[in-house]
Amino acid sequence: MRLHRAGLRRRHLALSAVLLGVLCVPAQAQARDIGRDTLPAGDGWAAYGTGTTGGAAADDAHVHTVTDRAGLVRALDGGSDTPKIIKIAGTIDANTDDDGDHLDCDDYATGGYTLKKYLAAYDPRTWGAAKPSGPQEEARQASAARQAERVVLRIGSNTTIVGLGSGAVLKGAGLQVEDADNVIIRNLDIRDAYDCFPVWQPNSGGLGDWKTAYDNIWLRGATHVWIDHVTLSDKGHPDEREPTHFARNYLRHDGLLDITNGSDLVTVSWSRFADHDKAMLIGNGDSATGDRGRLRVTLHHNEFESIVQRAPRVRFGQVHVYNNRYVVPEGSDYRYSLGVSTESAIHAENNAFTTPGHVEAADLVKSWNGSALHQSGTLFNGFPVDLLALNNAYNSGSERDLTADVGWTPTLHGRIDSAAVADREVARGAGAGRIP
Numbered sequence: 518m519r520l521h522r523a524g525l526r527r528r529h530l531a532l533s534a535v536l537l538g539v540l541c542v543p544a545q546a547q548a549r550d551i552g553r554d555t556l557p558a559g560d561g562w563a564a565y566g567t568g569t570t571g572g573a574a575a576d577d578a579h580v581h582t583v584t585d586r587a588g589l590v591r592a593l594d595g596g597s598d599t600p601k602i603i604k605i606a607g608t609i610d611a612n613t614d615d616d617g618d619h620l621d622c623d624d625y626a627t628g629g630y631t632l633k634k635y636l637a638a639y640d641p642r643t644w645g646a647a648k649p650s651g652p653q654e655e656a657r658q659a660s661a662a663r664q665a666e667r668v669v670l671r672i673g674s675n676t677t678i679v680g681l682g683s684g685a686v687l688k689g690a691g692l693q694v695e696d697a698d699n700v701i702i703r704n705l706d707i708r709d710a711y712d713c714f715p716v717w718q719p720n721s722g723g724l725g726d727w728k729t730a731y732d733n734i735w736l737r738g739a740t741h742v743w744i745d746h747v748t749l750s751d752k753g754h755p756d757e758r759e760p761t762h763f764a765r766n767y768l769r770h771d772g773l774l775d776i777t778n779g780s781d782l783v784t785v786s787w788s789r790f791a792d793h794d795k796a797m798l799i800g801n802g803d804s805a806t807g808d809r810g811r812l813r814v815t816l817h818h819n820e821f822e823s824i825v826q827r828a829p830r831v832r833f834g835q836v837h838v839y840n841n842r843y844v845v846p847e848g849s850d851y852r853y854s855l856g857v858s859t860e861s862a863i864h865a866e867n868n869a870f871t872t873p874g875h876v877e878a879a880d881l882v883k884s885w886n887g888s889a890l891h892q893s894g895t896l897f898n899g900f901p902v903d904l905l906a907l908n909n910a911y912n913s914g915s916e917r918d919l920t921a922d923v924g925w926t927p928t929l930h931g932r933i934d935s936a937a938v939a940d941r942e943v944a945r946g947a948g949a950g951r952i953p
Contacts, residue, residue, distance in 0.1 A: 551704060551952060552580065552602040552679050556743045557931075561784030561815025561837065564929050569741045569784070571677030571701030575600040582606055582681070586613045589670065589687075596673035596697070605705060606681045611668040611690035612711075622713035625664040628656030630714070636762055639717050646719045654716075661714040661730060668710070668731065674698045680705035683950030688753060691731035694739040703745045706949040707733045709753040711769050717762075726765050732772040736780040743784050748949040749773040750791040768794070772827070776834075777801035781811040787818045789948035794825040800832030803859040803886065808833040815930065816841060818939065820947040823849055826883075830856025831863055837927040838865040840939035842947070843881075845872040853880060855904070857887030862923035865904070867894035867933055869940035878902045879911040887916070889923045896936035 556569040563569040572579070579601040581592035592603045612620045630653065638644065638653040649657075670690050672678065674697040680686075686706045694700050710731035719725045733749045736742055751770050759767045773790050775798045776783055790796045800812050812834025821828040822844040829836065838855070845851045854870070857863060870881055878897045882890065882904050892904040909918040934942070946953070 552604055552677055554677075554701075554703070556701070556784060559929050560743075560931060561786065561817065561929055562782045562813040562835075563741055563743045563784035563815070565782050565813070567699075567741065569699055569701060569743045569782075570675075571699060571743070572600045572602040572675055573677065574675070575602045575677075580604075583609070585609055585617050586611055586667070587615060587617070593670060593672060593676075596671035596695075598674040598697075600675040602677045602679070604679055604681050605685045605687060607684065608686040608688065609690075610688050611670065612664075613667070620667065622664075625667075625713055626656075626660045627663060628652075628659045630656035630660045635717075639719075641719060641725065641763055644719075646725075648719065649717055657714050657716065661712075661716075664713050665730065669693055671695060672697060672700055672702075674700065677701040677703070678705065679703045680949060685949065690733075692734045693737065694735070694742060695737040696739070698740045700739065700742045701745070702734065702743075702747060704747070704949055704952050706748040706750075708748070708750050710771070711751075711754050712771070713769075715768060724765065725763055727762070727768045729768050729771045731770070732775045734774045735772070736774075736776045736783065737778040739776075739780045739783070741782050742780070743786075744774065744788060745784075745786045746788060746947070746949055746952045748789045748791065749793075749796075750789075751793050752791075755792060756794060770794070772796065772798055775799075775801070776812065776814055778805075779808055779811045781813050783814045785814070785816050785819060787943075787947050787951070789820045789822070790824055790828065791820075791822045793823070795827040795830075796821060796824045797827050797829035799829050799834050799836060800858070800861070803832060805832070809860065812836070815839075815927070817930065818943050818947060820844070820943050821854065822846070824854070825850055826852040826854075827856055828854040830858060831861035832858040833860045835862045835923075835925050836864070837930060838863060839867055839927075839930065839933050840936070840943070841868045842940050842943040843868065843870040843872075845870070845876050847873045849873070849876075851876050851880070853883035855882045855890070857882060857884040857890050857919060859886045861887055861889075862925055863890050864923055864925070864927050865890065865892045865895070867896075867936040867939060869896040869936040871898060871940075878904070879907045882908045884908065884912075884916045884919060887919060889921065890919045891921055891923045894936050896940070899937075
């Protein structure tokens with residue numbers, strides 16, 4: 518890795534600029550400390566039981582303002598359970614060395630790995646359909662481990678991470694909340710969890726596909742998590758600009774927010790998901806029967822704009838999806854929004870969809886071995902529609918019809934507005950930098 522002493526000076530200058538900006542904010546604007554905010558009572562599944570308070574109980578020694586990756590890593594304290602509040606000021610790039618200098622993919626590559634050699638080694642025309650193995654795959658794995666060491670940031674229990682002001686950005690990082698409880702992430706633009714070393718999977722989807730390693734946020738075995746007023750995207754390196762290798766798009770990003778491995782009691786509110794393929798996976802496998810009774814998630818007042826699919830796709834979980842805004846732009850490679858999969862129980866209320874002419878209301882729902890979907894108050898291009906009836910009417914026969922009985926009725930939620938009102942409110946208020 519490159520080490521440049523000039524980076525130290527840049528870090529000091531950046532810190533001075535950020536602190537000067539904070540100090541120059543009027544006293545009235547500084548009065549509220551959102552780092553001490555807790556999830557309001559009744560606000561979705563994360564309010565169940567003990568509720569979600571994050572690091573609100575942190576003492577002054579565990580309240581940190583950070584401006585670079587090194588400071589963020591120190592504040593995270595190895596994912597410890599100590600109550601802590603971490604305030605991100607300005608832009609933090611996870612792909613940096615210890616001096617704060619940017620690292621690109623070539624800096625991580627080791628063992629003789631190059632993309633050119635990798636493509637030559639595992640070209641399906643010569644390699645066949647076997648899983649990649651041998652020197653280039655070993656070199657890819659070693660290179661990937663070097664990047665993961667920098668960009669995977671683990672969040673422990675009793676932690677609040679918030680962005681300061683309207684311009685807090687975390688780029689290139691994969692935030693992981695694994696086997697942790699009581700976490701809050703708010704007011705932060707989290708973008709471009711870029712994988713330098715995707716792996717070729719010859720048998721994926723029948724035609725093979727590229728598999729990437731990082732989600733912007735990944736909850737694994739996490740409980741009581743509140744994600745609020747965040748913006749999640751691929752901004753900087755959109756996958757649509759990546760080349761095609763082995764007749765498949767060379768993907769660099771995985772999910773924006775994945776909730777898997779028995780995670781439970783999660784509320785995602787007033788957030789923006791933008792310009793991405795697979796936005797949100799809740800439940801990662803049809804055979805993960807240990808997820809039964811878990812994966813309880815509330816999604817409300819979120820905006821999904823230019824999202825191809827998984828907004829969300831659900832297995833097993835009881836998921837309340839209400840007052841969200843979906844926008845499909847002209848020319849989008851759109852597939853679906855609500856994915857109904859094995860034993861899922863989605864209760865969708867008063868959501869608004871705006872799409873171009875080539876997208877029909879029947880496209881909004883897709884089922885894989887699903888059995889039920891509750892929907893009401895749906896607005897499609899300004900007109901009320903019944904997504905359940907449309908799904909069943911246009912079912913090709915490859916999947917069974919869905920019933921309206923999902924086996925539960927949400928009780929933990931705030932006021933549910935009409936889809937038209939929510940559409941306007943979410944357009945004005947969702948995303949980082951918009952906490953009222």
